[in-house]
Amino acid sequence: MGFDDQRVDVSGVDDRRGGGLGGGALAAGGGGLGVVGVVVYVLFQLLGGGSSGGFDVSGLQGVGGATGTGTGETAQQLSDRCNSDGAIEKYDDCYVIKSYNEINEVWTAELQRRGARYSDPRLSFFSSATTTGCGRATASVGPFYCPPDQEVFMDLDFLAQLQSQFGAQGRYAQSYIVAHEVGHHLQNLFGTEEKVRAAQQAQPRQTNALSVELELQADCYAGAYGKLADEHGNQTITPDQLDEALNAAAAVGDDAIQRKTSGSVDPDSFTHGTSAQRRAAFSTGYANGDIDDCAFSV
Template sequence: MQWKGRRGSSNVEDRRGMGGKTIMGGGIGGIILVLIITLMGGNPGDLLGNMTDPGSNSSAPYEESEREKELADFVSVVLADTEEVWSEQFKKEGLQYKEPTLVLYTDSVQSACGTAGSSVGPFYCPGDQKLYIDLSFYDELQQKFQAPGDFAMAYVIAHEVGHHVQTLLGTTEKLEPLRQRLSQTEYNKYQVRFELQADYLAGVWAHHAQGMDLLEEGDLEEALTAASAVGDDSIQKKAQGYVVPESFTHGTSAQRKSWFYKGFESGTIEGGDTFKAGNL
């Protein structure tokens, strides 16, 4: 991806070197409890209470390595690109795009959805409309998920921004009543569609990034590899040797690749209504 020397976003909050007591773990963004907690209608802030370790925060500035600085610059540029793309897309719909904040952290972080550890992976909290990412996930993406390349990481960021778009469009809040009246298995089916829509929206961003001549040879393949690597079936098979389809919350590798690519081909919001799509 062509990103060096380009404008970064001003909506980046650096909390590296700070944190609180971790109360949850998980996998890549969305295999998380923070979103579920919010959608269930509870007050995520209540989970925090006095659980934060008062000695966990430090006033000393975080000393980043050269590589960490490069990664921080990279995610800032990607965020700026998403701001440009989604501001234009919302304008076409007669709407105004509210830019999210990206929070950089290490180890653990407080959000309006609770306190999460870096094992959660990148995530979006609709309660404060912020994206959270520990930059060490870049290494995890390459080593654990075997999805190397800067555009693989760009896909992850674009997916979380996709959740922000869903929040602004009112999709996120529609899941709450479903969660309250459906069984976990039935609700998971809607959760899968929700996540696949975020993949579609990530593809929409990639479509316009290509239109701005930002993509390099192999970038699309990097994103598709990442989308495949974080499919529920792929993750479960690696973790336990078998899959449990009724527990899927994000979609299979094939589904995630397919919906990202649909967004990439379409470039419009309208083609991504996964909730009305019969066959995912």
């Protein structure tokens, strides 16, 4: 079980950790917030924050203990560490990079089979805050994909914190999160993202509903990856790991997060879908490993 090989390719990784941009930066705007992007938004609302766009959860940051923060490493050092014995299981960053490698392999093969072309997104690790084509982002938005950069951004300390606080636990949950973000990359390659953004501008009242559609499709793509990777042996999945993915999808449901942070639920404000919807979307993709099952029309 697990990955078909232990080779970790860091060539698509931008390691911005230790970049020292500091706190107080603005969150990424309109760039397709990530799988758990809403988490801290809700937290922040609860904590008495306010205006959209300016998230500051400094009180939540600085939680250490995540393994494998390779701050200051060169690409060669990162590669050497991630290719050392047991590194993939030992270090969060190496596991995330390995997941990213296999996700790219699976989508390259699958799109080729379908007569389409896949190009790898890049993967960026940052700490605290970073500048992106979607604006300045803080870790507080959670993992996210920025379409203009074609890049997945992730603060691993913050990811670990979210996993521990919201119950999206387990190694495979991390693969699910990366696969969800790469799902947004597929939406970018397919032009879906652009269509949905246009539809949101044309129908502002549908903004949240359309966002939910986009997020559920990314969950469905993550499920399709899970199935394809298992079938082709890239990343085989045990029943327990499937549960980790389903639990993670449920844990980052809007209703679960709102209940946890504010004690009440406001469906109109949902942007990612409910726990039940997210589990169902992952399951839909996982059932056949067919991205056509994830289609929605805008």
